[in-house]
Amino acid sequence: MQPLDDVVKEFLVESLENLDRLDRSLVDLEQDPHDRENLASIFRTIHTIKGTCGFLGFGKLESVSHVGESLLSRMRDGELVLDASITTGLLAMVDAIRRILAAIETTGSEPGESYGELIATLNRLNAPGPQAAAPPAAAGVLAEAKVDPGPESSPDAAATRRTAVHVADAPARTSEDTVMETEIPDVRGADERSGAGDRRPAIADTSLRVDVGLLDKLMNLVGELVLARNQILQFTTTQSDSAFVGATQRLNLVASELQEGVMKTRMQPIDNVWSKFPRVVRDLAVACGKQVRIEMVGKETELDKTIIEAIKDPLTHVVRNSADHGIEAPEVRIARGKHPEGVVKLRAFHEGGQINIEISDDGAGIDPERVRRKAVERSMVSAEQAGRMSDHEALRLIFLPGFSTAEKVTNVSGRGVGMDVVKTNIEKIGGTVDIQSAAGQGTTLKIRIPLTLAIIPAVMVSTGGEVFAIPQVSLLELVRLEGDQARAGIERIGAATFHRLRGNLLPLVHLHSELNLVSQGDPGVVNIVVLKADDRQFGLVVDAVNDTEEIVVKPLGRQLKSVQVFAGATIMGDGHVALILDATRLAQQAHVLSADRDRKLNDRQGRPLAHETTDVQTWMLFQVNGAERMAMPLHLVARLEEFATGDLERSGGQEVVQYRGEILPLVSLTRFFGGTAGADSDPRQVIVFSDRGRSVGLVVDRILDIVTETITPTRSQARPGILGAAVIQQRVTDLLDVAAIVRHAVPESVPKSVAA
Amino acid sequence: MKALVVDDSRAIRVILGQMLGDLGYEVAEARHGREALIHLQSHTDTALALIDWNMPEMNGLELVQAVHADPRLVDVRLMMVTTETEMAQMARAIEAGAHEYVMKPFTRSVIEGKLHLLGLPSTHGAAA
Numbered sequence A: 001m002q003p004l005d006d007v008v009k010e011f012l013v014e015s016l017e018n019l020d021r022l023d024r025s026l027v028d029l030e031q032d033p034h035d036r037e038n039l040a041s042i043f044r045t046i047h048t049i050k051g052t053c054g055f056l057g058f059g060k061l062e063s064v065s066h067v068g069e070s071l072l073s074r075m076r077d078g079e080l081v082l083d084a085s086i087t088t089g090l091l092a093m094v095d096a097i098r099r100i101l102a103a104i105e106t107t108g109s110e111p112g113e114s115y116g117e118l119i120a121t122l123n124r125l126n127a128p129g130p131q132a133a134a135p136p137a138a139a140g141v142l143a144e145a146k147v148d149p150g151p152e153s154s155p156d157a158a159a160t161r162r163t164a165v166h167v168a169d170a171p172a173r174t175s176e177d178t179v180m181e182t183e184i185p186d187v188r189g190a191d192e193r194s195g196a197g198d199r200r201p202a203i204a205d206t207s208l209r210v211d212v213g214l215l216d217k218l219m220n221l222v223g224e225l226v227l228a229r230n231q232i233l234q235f236t237t238t239q240s241d242s243a244f245v246g247a248t249q250r251l252n253l254v255a256s257e258l259q260e261g262v263m264k265t266r267m268q269p270i271d272n273v274w275s276k277f278p279r280v281v282r283d284l285a286v287a288c289g290k291q292v293r294i295e296m297v298g299k300e301t302e303l304d305k306t307i308i309e310a311i312k313d314p315l316t317h318v319v320r321n322s323a324d325h326g327i328e329a330p331e332v333r334i335a336r337g338k339h340p341e342g343v344v345k346l347r348a349f350h351e352g353g354q355i356n357i358e359i360s361d362d363g364a365g366i367d368p369e370r371v372r373r374k375a376v377e378r379s380m381v382s383a384e385q386a387g388r389m390s391d392h393e394a395l396r397l398i399f400l401p402g403f404s405t406a407e408k409v410t411n412v413s414g415r416g417v418g419m420d421v422v423k424t425n426i427e428k429i430g431g432t433v434d435i436q437s438a439a440g441q442g443t444t445l446k447i448r449i450p451l452t453l454a455i456i457p458a459v460m461v462s463t464g465g466e467v468f469a470i471p472q473v474s475l476l477e478l479v480r481l482e483g484d485q486a487r488a489g490i491e492r493i494g495a496a497t498f499h500r501l502r503g504n505l506l507p508l509v510h511l512h513s514e515l516n517l518v519s520q521g522d523p524g525v526v527n528i529v530v531l532k533a534d535d536r537q538f539g540l541v542v543d544a545v546n547d548t549e550e551i552v553v554k555p556l557g558r559q560l561k562s563v564q565v566f567a568g569a570t571i572m573g574d575g576h577v578a579l580i581l582d583a584t585r586l587a588q589q590a591h592v593l594s595a596d597r598d599r600k601l602n603d604r605q606g607r608p609l610a611h612e613t614t615d616v617q618t619w620m621l622f623q624v625n626g627a628e629r630m631a632m633p634l635h636l637v638a639r640l641e642e643f644a645t646g647d648l649e650r651s652g653g654q655e656v657v658q659y660r661g662e663i664l665p666l667v668s669l670t671r672f673f674g675g676t677a678g679a680d681s682d683p684r685q686v687i688v689f690s691d692r693g694r695s696v697g698l699v700v701d702r703i704l705d706i707v708t709e710t711i712t713p714t715r716s717q718a719r720p721g722i723l724g725a726a727v728i729q730q731r732v733t734d735l736l737d738v739a740a741i742v743r744h745a746v747p748e749s750v751p752k753s754v755a756a
Numbered sequence B: 001m002k003a004l005v006v007d008d009s010r011a012i013r014v015i016l017g018q019m020l021g022d023l024g025y026e027v028a029e030a031r032h033g034r035e036a037l038i039h040l041q042s043h044t045d046t047a048l049a050l051i052d053w054n055m056p057e058m059n060g061l062e063l064v065q066a067v068h069a070d071p072r073l074v075d076v077r078l079m080m081v082t083t084e085t086e087m088a089q090m091a092r093a094i095e096a097g098a099h100e101y102v103m104k105p106f107t108r109s110v111i112e113g114k115l116h117l118l119g120l121p122s123t124h125g126a127a128a
Helices: A006-031 A036-056 A059-076 A084-107 A116-126 A135-146 A157-178 A187-193 A212-236 A242-265 A277-288 A305-326 A330-335 A368-377 A383-388 A391-399 A419-428 A484-488 A583-589 A595-604 A738-745 B010-022 B033-042 B060-068 B084-096 B108-117
Strands: A179-183 A207-211 A267-269 A292-297 A302-304 A342-351 A354-361 A432-438 A442-450 A455-463 A466-471 A475-482 A490-493 A496-501 A504-510 A525-533 A536-542 A544-552 A566-571 A577-581 A615-624 A628-633 A637-643 A649-651 A654-659 A662-668 A684-691 A694-700 A702-711 A722-728 A731-736 B002-006 B026-030 B046-052 B077-082 B100-103
Touching (some): A006 B010, A059 A116, A084 A277, A212 A242, A212 A544, A267 A305, A277 A292, A305 A354, A368 A391, A419 A432, A455 A536, A484 A525, A504 A525, A504 A637, A525 A544, A637 A694, A654 A694, A662 A684, A662 A738, B002 B010, B002 B033, B010 B026, B010 B108, B033 B046, B033 B060, B046 B060, B060 B077, B100 B108
Parallel strands (some): A292 A342, A466 A577, A504 A536, B077 B100
Antiparallel strands (some): A267 A302, A432 A442, A455 A466, A455 A544, A490 A496, A496 A504, A615 A702, A649 A654, A654 A662
């Protein structure tokens, strides 16, 4: 391979850019074949490519674009009207041109292929005569023409076609990677100033092409500058020289503006990813015999280039899913009283320093019941767990590895990867994914991602003399307990500790014990950083909470890569290095995360899902009826309470207690399992269970422990109120059927609230 | 001597700019007719404009008409850069006031010949 001439490089970049736009323009043109403006711009793109080829000696490219140009010029002159087969033909031509450009980019010359078939097809489409005669046959040929007839041609046409598309995509990506367009405002003024010595006043260029590598380097340098600035700012706290302080403040401002400016140069509109979707959706719709329209709002929303790269694949997958699995066939839609044409809508907007992306469709929606069934079938959750889940929680099951609700795997979107990959990829860049769906009305996927990855706001904490940074995206609130609160505010159940935050049990993770450090904090004070990991909250106990800081994320060295609780490192204002904590990993390591997360971890360790019959869960162990050991999943426990016998009242034969402005019915488990009435201890030990607004108190003898264990339940011990038994902590333990007990004890709905 | 290359393609602008630059011309670029017109009106000493046909905003023919209508620009030599498919329209451009045309793709010697016909510098560095 020889180094490419500057002109050829320019040609490649320009052409690939134009081709990306062309995909969309052609799809638009199909919707509105009489849009002259659009037609003219499409024509111009192909015309320019053809015209330039002559200079550069790319004969094949010239002949392919020539037939396309003739076809387009007849359409422009009104002699031909665009139809589906012509669109497909022109798209095939665009793909062919992309492939040729790709070959030129990598090898310096055109590929061996002749493209004779494509040219023949396009010529046929261009042939004068009744249009109706050509289409069906032509479409068939075209489908083949799209298949890259390379030597690796496999009998599986679908697979080959996918390869071809993939190959065609690759060069576009490479060229985007190396060069990005940067708007430099106000160059016009400079042009006018520049005198005759300037060989090229170039009034055309108000924008410059800049190597991304250079921008990355600038970003790095700005990062270093921000660090140096932070260091200097530290000195000002001990300095009284007003000139020095003044200069430092200016430095501070300028550095901030510079940082912002450099970050802006890396920003690209999300349209750079979206522009490919009309084509994707169009091809999919044609392949599945559906009618799908794509709508986009907020195309101009800008994101950091690295993030654009990272969301490209997940977004593509979601959009394909919407068109393939979401939107119904036209006849089904008509039967359901919908417009035969389905709509996939993309929306992007900034909110609170983050980017929100929503992908919604007006398709069939996802049936939570079917998701539950599937998850149980695949032993992802137990039937009991599935039954307990709210519809929203059930929907989120589709983010588990290996989950796919499609009745049949289609060759368009059933590619073996699922929503779990989407979720993992989004989370990798510090984002979150959520899903909403209404049966019959459609599905909406909401993605939130940070604006940039390079510099993030973080709260600095210290433990055992070390400083750690916690990204603010995972931070919910800070809680400080002093004096009596520091003792009474922490509850111990077995080895686990909890803090009761506004009535909810917040599992605590002690940073010093997770990292094997010796706590140096004031024993009279407990600092809790409340973090969100996945959907769960937990409290991270640290020695001290220092400050918030804009930190520059540096990748970890090889030595620390294997320590999963760290997401990276940063250099602080005082020059010391602080490690950045990964909230999700930390929660996993400390076992405070929900079962699905644990399961995911197991998968990563290569355990096959299909053979999995056990449950990794956190269980609350308690004692009932004097000696019986029982367990229930911790996530069902809302609170632990003690009630003095004097506070208990009776209502309709039911023991109740006034609790937080509501009447809480109490169920004595001892009595339920045939024990003596009145044997319950005083004060009553109560596990408060909450589900969909209903709360019930389960009275037990005493709480024993909280354990996270992999258990293998057996059904042999099942009886009313007991799901089965399992060995927990080397002892046989009954697993409580909470749902059955609540149903039995409180048949109808619990009264909502009483006036205090 | 000043020249202007009017084309919506960056690659073409670079190619033509290099050719004219080697002959010694001081080359400016414009992306479409309107930009070119504004440039010519503010640089009335421009001797030569190479004009593409198919451009957004204002196409080559419209540019020729506009230049022709502006008495300040009578001295600018207008050379249409066309392709085979556009040859049929060439007559309209000549009627509108274009002085010469050159068909894509062309070599250095072709454009040198055309410049010679127009009485403009046409050998290496001659226009400097």
